[in-house]
Amino acid sequence: MSTLVSLEGVTKVYRLGQVEVPALRGVDLSLEAGDFLALMGPSGSGKSTLLHILGLLDRPTSGRVLWQGEDVSGLRPGRLAELRGRAIGFVFQTFNLVPTLSAQHNVELPLLFQGVRGKERRRRAQELLEQVGLGARRRHRPAQLSGGERQRVAIARALAADPQLILADEPTGNLDSVSGSEILELLAGLNRGGKTVVLVTHDPEAASTARWVLRMRDGRVWEEG
Numbered sequence: 001m002s003t004l005v006s007l008e009g010v011t012k013v014y015r016l017g018q019v020e021v022p023a024l025r026g027v028d029l030s031l032e033a034g035d036f037l038a039l040m041g042p043s044g045s046g047k048s049t050l051l052h053i054l055g056l057l058d059r060p061t062s063g064r065v066l067w068q069g070e071d072v073s074g075l076r077p078g079r080l081a082e083l084r085g086r087a088i089g090f091v092f093q094t095f096n097l098v099p100t101l102s103a104q105h106n107v108e109l110p111l112l113f114q115g116v117r118g119k120e121r122r123r124r125a126q127e128l129l130e131q132v133g134l135g136a137r138r139r140h141r142p143a144q145l146s147g148g149e150r151q152r153v154a155i156a157r158a159l160a161a162d163p164q165l166i167l168a169d170e171p172t173g174n175l176d177s178v179s180g181s182e183i184l185e186l187l188a189g190l191n192r193g194g195k196t197v198v199l200v201t202h203d204p205e206a207a208s209t210a211r212w213v214l215r216m217r218d219g220r221v222w223e224e225g
């Protein structure tokens, strides 16, 4: 296996006026291509912060982030955004869909930003919605979909650019257990198809779908025994 992304001695300190909040206190982590990792830990332990750094959405205060062996800590914001758009898909607890757009148009959005032409864009979005079992709901807006369906739209959107890495921050947190299981099964299927997946969850059962589990506490990680 080859290493997709690794963190070396990563710290993150948030500054709120005079107050410093240490969110990560030195994290070393290596994620292989094809991995399925679950991140668990109490509220405030740094899971989302770590996910944002793995996803190149945020920079560490100190330490290095290597993407396929290349140090990306010093990349200009534009280059970082370009890499992120191409290689990483995000799924959030609150779905973060655009309420005024149909499922189809929500999935098309990242493709639009990447300059994919209309016809190809429509075809790809349609295909992705079918892949997540929502071919028949293309014209529905988020408010006209169930929670589980919204999350599936969000997953289709995360897949639009055919990313290597899928980062999901409590994707089942707002779902009933049946819809939640469907979302986990979908993520597991993507992983079997070759995608690298990181899943943040409070739920031990959800974490058990992953291949390995990291625990977080007070900004530090360790591997589950």
Ligand SMILES: Nc1ncnc2c1ncn2[C@@H]1O[C@H](COP(=O)(O)OP(=O)(O)OP(=O)(O)O)[C@@H](O)[C@H]1O
Binding pocket: 014, 015, 016, 021, 022, 023, 041, 042, 043, 044, 045, 046, 047, 048, 049, 050
């Ligand atoms: N933008 C921010 N500014 C200041 N402090 C922040 C910011 N984001 C997070 N923090 C702080 O950093 C610490 C880690 O937060 P983080 O969101 O990573 O935790 P988490 O493990 O994801 O928690 P939860 O399970 O509640 O989502 C917390 O103490 C939090 O208050």
Ligand SMILES: [Mg+2]
Binding pocket: 047, 048, 049, 169
């Ligand atoms: Mg969080």
